Amino acid sequence: MLPYLLLLLLAHAGWVTTADLENYSLVKNIFILAGQSNISGRGGVINHSLRPGFVNESWDGVIPRECQSNPSILRLSGGLKWVEAHEPLHKDIDVNNTCGIGPGMPFANTVLKKDPSIGVIGLVPCAVGGTSITEWAPGGFLYKNMIKRTKAATRGGGKIRALLWFQGESDAKTLEDAKMYKVRLERFFKHVRHDLELPNLTVIQVGIATALGPYMELVREAQREINIGNLKYVDAKGLQIGPDYTHLTTAAQIQLGQMLADAFLRPN
Secondary structure, eight states: OHHHHHHHHHHHHTOOOHHHHTTOOOOOEEEEEEESHHHHOOBTEEEOOOSTTOOOEEEOOOOOGGGOOOTTEEEEOTTSOEEEOOSSTTTTTSTTSOOOBOSHHHHHHHHHHHOGGGOOEEEEEOOOTTOOGGGGSTTSHHHHHHHHHHHHHGGGSOEEEEEEEEOOGGGGSSHHHHHHHHHHHHHHHHHHHHHTTOTTOEEEEEEOSOOSSSOHHHHHHHHHTOOOTTEEEEEOTTSOBOTTSSSBOHHHHHHHHHHHHHHHHSOO
16 A cells, blocks of 8 residues: 555656556656758767768757756667667667757756646657668558557556657758658658557658758758648757858757647647
């Protein structure tokens, strides 16, 4: 009886530990983070290589106040366990890249600040840097892993509140991919809703601010033209870009996280 009462007290207080989460999930609100490097997070990541085309990256370890851990913000680890969230959120997901600050923590902290009654937030990191929309096609590894992780996150009874999606930079490399982006992305969103059995799942899409090729505006146009219900659009263009001309800075990631939070909290 005592462990049960203790669990109720912890739930009421909004405070949990990793040990508690091995047996109980107190997560009430689940958010999927998917796409490529700018949602995985590269804020504070520095390339020390002086040779063009070579990468020798490290993260500076700076965690601003807006990105600090909070006992009411959890993350689903690579091992499918709920743990207290801390930066970098994607460190055991985007394993072939150096991860830093992304929009996930400032998003969750802003949501909690503006709606303290929302309850425990569970973030499900799924993003992988450098990936194209074809690599996220239904049936592929990235897609299946995202669905697997999201379904695992719901085992404790939490509700999937939204998919936060930031991707498209890789699809600006060729004219064909840029032209096909709208069709491929709409198909992706529809399959996610079908496979999660959530036909009205909120999708918050980020308009790309940089590109790995010359067709960024075609991809951005495709993003703006996506025609599905309950889709919200947040534009990253104009946010500060790092010295690699590809990734958002830490300050920009904080802004983006706050913009995503405002979009989520805004009535449809």
